Amino acid sequence: MPDPLNILELENLEKTFDNGHRAxxxxxxxxxxxxxxxxxxxxxxxxxxxxxxxxxxxxxxxxTVKIGGRPLAGGDRDYLARVGFVLDEPLYFDWMSAREYxxxxxxxxxxxxxxxxxxxAELLDFFDLPATDSRPIRHFSTGxxxxxxxAAAIIHKPELIILDEPxxxxxxxxxxxxxxxxxxxxxxxxSIFMTSHVLDTVxxxxxxVAILHQGRLVLQCPTVEIRQRAGxxxxxxxxxxxxxxxxxxxAGSKKRKPLSYV
Amino acid sequence: MVEWRVVQTELRYFFRxxxxxxxxxxxxxxxxxxxxxxxxxxxxxxxxxxxxxxEPQYVHFLHRWPGHFAGHAxxxxxxxxxxxxxxxxxxxxxxxxxxxxxxxxLFVTPDRPSWTESTHAALYLAMTVPLLLITGNALAGHEARxxxxxxxxxxxxxxxxxxxxxxxxLPFVVLVxxxxxxxxxxxxxxxxxxxxxxxxxPHTARFVQQHTPVLCQTP
Numbered sequence: 001m002p003d004p005l006n007i008l009e010l011e012n013l014e015k016t017f018d019n020g021h022r023a024x025x026x027x028x029x030x031x032x033x034x035x036x037x038x039x040x041x042x043x044x045x046x047x048x049x050x051x052x053x054x055x056x057x058x059x060x061x062x063x064t065v066k067i068g069g070r071p072l073a074g075g076d077r078d079y080l081a082r083v084g085f086v087l088d089e090p091l092y093f094d095w096m097s098a099r100e101y102x103x104x105x106x107x108x109x110x111x112x113x114x115x116x117x118x119x120x121a122e123l124l125d126f127f128d129l130p131a132t133d134s135r136p137i138r139h140f141s142t143g144x145x146x147x148x149x150x151a152a153a154i155i156h157k158p159e160l161i162i163l164d165e166p167x168x169x170x171x172x173x174x175x176x177x178x179x180x181x182x183x184x185x186x187x188x189x190x191s192i193f194m195t196s197h198v199l200d201t202v203x204x205x206x207x208x209v210a211i212l213h214q215g216r217l218v219l220q221c222p223t224v225e226i227r228q229r230a231g232x233x234x235x236x237x238x239x240x241x242x243x244x245x246x247x248x249x250x251a252g253s254k255k256r257k258p259l260s261y262v
Numbered sequence: 263m264v265e266w267r268v269v270q271t272e273l274r275y276f277f278r279x280x281x282x283x284x285x286x287x288x289x290x291x292x293x294x295x296x297x298x299x300x301x302x303x304x305x306x307x308x309x310x311x312x313x314x315x316x317e318p319q320y321v322h323f324l325h326r327w328p329g330h331f332a333g334h335a336x337x338x339x340x341x342x343x344x345x346x347x348x349x350x351x352x353x354x355x356x357x358x359x360x361x362x363x364x365x366x367x368l369f370v371t372p373d374r375p376s377w378t379e380s381t382h383a384a385l386y387l388a389m390t391v392p393l394l395l396i397t398g399n400a401l402a403g404h405e406a407r408x409x410x411x412x413x414x415x416x417x418x419x420x421x422x423x424x425x426x427x428x429x430x431x432l433p434f435v436v437l438v439x440x441x442x443x444x445x446x447x448x449x450x451x452x453x454x455x456x457x458x459x460x461x462x463x464p465h466t467a468r469f470v471q472q473h474t475p476v477l478c479q480t481p
Contacts, residue, residue: 055336058478087336092329093271096274107267109338
């Protein structure tokens with residue numbers, strides 16, 4: 001039975017690429033509605049593959065994806081109206097200006113023209129993107145591209161926002177603005193599913209965290225329980241941080257040898 | 263239903279495509295070919311230049327630039343509407359290019375085409391463009407390139423387009439020139455438009471929907 005409290009459910013997702021690499025091994029997880037969910041793992045752990053499967057850009061070998069309790073079936077594109085994506089590839093229509101792109105995306109999401117224009121203007125202002133800049137997005141800096149990408153993902157006020165490393169390559173002010181926006185959206189009912197390598201940020205910002213290692217889920221818990229879990233795993237009374245827990249879970253006893261010449 | 267925002271975007275990209283400059287040599291090609299006395303009609307040269315240059319719009323319309331396909335795949339608009347929009351933009355662009363290349367070519371060629379020749383040119387477009395759209399829709403999901411530019415694959419695709427245009431011109435040659443059955447030619451055009459709108463587009467949309475993950479793997 002679908003759990004109405006979960007906005008996103010993945011059940012037994014399996015994915016093996018043509019080169020034999022097993023990207024996902026029976027991945028099962030549930031993202032509670034209204035949560036800010038941090039999905040972390042090493043490079044190549046399977047995070048991006050998971051997101052691409054949710055977006056329908058990669059096919060899983062087996063398993064199900066449910067959004068709002070409804071399994072995604074082939075041909076169903078309606079769910080895309082309820083989701084906003086910031087994917088690993090920065091932007092797909094980078095020959096447009098930021099204003100053109102946001103207006104266009106808003107309209108493609110079904111917003112009335114006037115509303116799309118209004119939200120575009122507000123988003124450009126909010127993210128400090130020059131409203132009169134007619135340069136194509138491809139000429140923007142990495143941080144600016146990321147901001148445009150995020151603006152496009154939230155212009156239609158989706159129920160679920162899926163972000164692949166949204167804070168990578170952007171300045172502190174923009175990161176702060178993004179976090180504030182996402183927190184506000186979560187407080188108003190949207191759910192955020194994001195990947196990140198910045199574990200301090202995940203620990204402070206997310207309400208729930210999952211650790212993926214070699215395609216397998218090794219931990220999922222609310223971030224308030226992290227200190228206690230870390231303490232148990234590290235066998236320390238005063239607990240530990242998410243970073244310590246993460247290192248312990250994915251690296252285990254395999255500690256790096258220090259560089260001999262340092 | 264047509265997704266007019268897709269039509270707008272396609273038209274906008276048509277004018278911003280860095281390879282728009284290709285129309286200069288192609289117009290020159292049409293003008294030089296148009297001077298050839300054995301050609302029959304200057305419109306043959308104009309059509310050849312138009313269809314060669316329009317190959318990306320006919321065949322390569324899902325992957326015009328890296329990420330183009332994925333960009334549409336994550337938006338909640340049906341592939342039927344997207345493909346209809348893209349095809350409609352292609353028709354508008356073909357008419358525009360055919361018109362502009364005609365003006366420039368006719369400016370430098372000494373012979374003036376007759377009224378009948380111009381009517382035949384319009385009928386030729388009405389008969390051939392839907393067939394080329396059907397061909398392009400059938401190939402689009404199978405022959406994806408990374409982007410459209412000036413590499414070897416693009417030249418090969420242009421050659422393939424020329425062959426496709428030649429084959430798609432056969433009904434016009436047979437009905438208008440050989441049999442001189444104008445009514446049959448008009449009927450053929452109507453039938454071709456019907457097939458394109460009611461069979462080709464829904465079929466292509468279903469194919470794209472079923473093969474989205476595969477099509478996304480195109481770099």
